Amino acid sequence: MKGKLITVEGIDGSGKSSLVQKLGERFKEETDKQVLLTKEPTDSWLGDSVREGLKREVDPLSEAFLFTADHIHHVRETIEPALKEGNIIISDRYSDSFYAYQGTTLQGELENPINYLTDLRKDFTIIPDITVLLDIDPETSVKRIKHDQIKFENKKFLKKVTEKYNSIANKDTNRFIRINANQEIDQITEKAFQLIKNQLDL
Numbered sequence: 486m487k488g489k490l491i492t493v494e495g496i497d498g499s500g501k502s503s504l505v506q507k508l509g510e511r512f513k514e515e516t517d518k519q520v521l522l523t524k525e526p527t528d529s530w531l532g533d534s535v536r537e538g539l540k541r542e543v544d545p546l547s548e549a550f551l552f553t554a555d556h557i558h559h560v561r562e563t564i565e566p567a568l569k570e571g572n573i574i575i576s577d578r579y580s581d582s583f584y585a586y587q588g589t590t591l592q593g594e595l596e597n598p599i600n601y602l603t604d605l606r607k608d609f610t611i612i613p614d615i616t617v618l619l620d621i622d623p624e625t626s627v628k629r630i631k632h633d634q635i636k637f638e639n640k641k642f643l644k645k646v647t648e649k650y651n652s653i654a655n656k657d658t659n660r661f662i663r664i665n666a667n668q669e670i671d672q673i674t675e676k677a678f679q680l681i682k683n684q685l686d687l
């Protein structure tokens with residue numbers, strides 16, 4: 486029995502964490518499968534190192550490898566075993582965050598950052614069965630953020646990340662579901678839930 490990997494993506498403040506919680510509740514109500522909620526950066530010490538890096542000035546290539554160490558750990562320790570068990574996994578961020586954010590921080594440093602980053606991970610990542618991309622204007626998403634802002638949480642940067650997300654999603658329309666995040670959370674949840682259920686035949 487093979488499980489399903491669902492990922493939720495979008496810029497900071499787009500509503501990912503809220504959606505993951507609500508989707509988790511919906512799937513628990515409607516299926517007899519185990520539902521596992523997870524996230525990147527992870528809660529492990531590798532995730533702590535990533536969060537430490539987010540508070541510091543660090544060169545973007547080193548930072549990309551920190552994110553990648555955390556991702557490998559996440560795939561091996563959490564994703565692979567849960568898929569083997571037949572679980573439904575919902576991850577709050579995953580590799581598309583990496584391609585969109587590090588694709589932006591490495592712009593100008595590498596010739597084609599997204600190709601480089603995709604190639605870097607191709608031998609050990611597991612591609613999600615479906616990815617929900619929350620569409621929102623950075624002006625709106627930044628206003629929603631209540632904690633002290635970390636380095637990526639500014640409109641100019643998030644505009645560039647949005648362009649990267651759009652270009653990644655446009656190349657993989659079978660995997661991506663795009664939802665307008667400027668609606669009530671319950672509406673977003675219901676739309677995402679129905680689309681995922683239909684597409685994955687759950």
Ligand SMILES: Nc1ncnc2c1ncn2[C@@H]1O[C@H](COP(=O)(O)OP(=O)(O)O)[C@@H](O)[C@H]1O
Pocket residue numbers: 495496497498499500501502503504629630631666667668669670673
């Ligand atoms: N659909 C929505 N409409 C209005 N506010 C929202 C919505 N979804 C989330 N929020 C609020 O916006 C803030 C950021 O949401 P969160 O789910 O943490 O986003 P992310 O995980 O993408 O950073 C939180 O205060 C949350 O309550």
Ligand SMILES: Cc1cn([C@H]2C[C@H](O)[C@@H](COP(=O)(O)OP(=O)(O)O)O2)c(=O)[nH]c1=O
Pocket residue numbers: 496497498501502525526539552577578579580582583584586587635637638
């Ligand atoms: C997983 C991942 C996150 N990030 C960034 C996005 C966020 O700005 C930051 C922390 O992620 P997160 O805690 O999910 O932030 P938020 O809840 O505000 O969306 O790390 C990357 O740059 N690359 C990655 O591969």
